[in-house]
Amino acid sequence: MARKRKGRDISGWLVVDKPAGLTSTAVVNKVRWALDAKKAGHAGTLDPEATGVLAVALGEATKTVPYITDALKAYTFTVRLGAATNTDDAEGEVIATSDERPADAQIKEALQPFLGEIMQVPPKFSAVKIDGQRAYKLARDGEEVELAARPLWVEELILLDRPDEDHVVLEMTCGKGGYVRSIARDLGAALGCYGHVKQLRRIWSGPFDAEDGISLELVDELAKSTDLDQYLRPLEEGLADLPELKCTPQGAVRLRNGNPGMVMAADVEYGDEAWASLDGQAVAVGIYKAGELHPSRVFVQPERAA
Known part of the structure; x- marks a missing residue:
């Protein structure tokens, strides 16, 4: 006979503004502990170094997770031009470099093929499964990883800023399953200069905005008290679409x-x-x-x- 899970029968959404340096699972576990909730999950993984919206579902709200996962999401991210890494972000090892630096007009033109329904190859260091194993585990073991391209809907991809010749800041709105790291990698390849993600932030996901998110510091501060309950949002918000x-x-x-x-x-x-x-x-x-x-x-x- 299965043991009964301990905790409160609490349902709703807690929208966290995730800090860099933590996995999405670690954030969910922290929220579940803080609220003493029986059940918790999240709608859409963020890389450990990424920040922004991580919508944590509690109790009955976990039944609405697929509707947030399938909803459009928006990201702002900085691409470092001139270098490719094995992880497609700043955490990896540099595997190729270039002295080429495209002009802003070239970048804007290169963004156009990334709009609409595109085919995208996930990063080798990702949670995609290959024969039952996570791609990142195989890649860490030095095995050659071949991932199939997957369809992705990109609603919008625009150049926000060019702080210097080595960096561009972009904003993307896309559907389910998009990898921002792949966009940076493929954009660098299209421009002939290589590229990888330096910073990444999810600014909204479905009905949830980062500016409305609670910090993990506040979650810690209010942990195990009913004061944290006031930040819960009704599960119905997960059905907004x-x-x-x-x-x-x-x-x-x-x-x-x-x-x-x-x-x-x-x-x-x-x-x-x-x-x-x-x-x-x-x-x-x-x-x-x-x-x-x-x-x-x-x-x-x-x-x-x-």
Whole structure:
């Protein structure tokens, strides 16, 4: 018989402004400990040296993680021109250098092919699995790593600044699965000068902004106290990209039992994915069919006070 997980039945999102030098898993573990939460996860890994939005889901909010993972995200990052590294960032070993330095106009022109639906090869030092093993583990062991290109939607990629001839600051908005390090690597190759990421910050992810994030120092300061609870955001924010359908109390009962429940349709069509709410509280996510929501995920939340 499995042991019951200890901790509070607490649900919602805690948006952390992640500092450099920590893994995403370490941040999640810190938040879970600080809030004494039974269950926690995150929506989209950040490299250890990256900063910015790390949205930590707690309790029932973990069921909404896929919707944040699939949402658009935006990054600002600095590319160091003139050098390639084996990790495609400043943490790796320099493997090639060049004295070539492109002009701003050349950089702007080179960014154009990176827009829209592109095919991107992940960095060799990444968490992508090859025959069941993480690519970075194979690369660290000195094995030759060959990764297949993957599709990526790039909504926007613009030149923000050129502090000096060796550095460019870019901003990118992209879909799920994008590697900023690959963009820096491939841009350097396209410009004929090599390149790697020097600094990286995720400025927003779906509905969550870095400027609204809580610092890890404050998480530490308020740990194990209910004062930290005030920074929790409702799990419903994780469903921001899905249409909301209101249901009746009777419909909510059916949905919570895993059965189709009657909803009041708004701007949805047959077969659309949506979420049902009762008094603003998420009841279930599912597929809308002829006046009913057929649930795929059901939320177990305490009823909110009127």
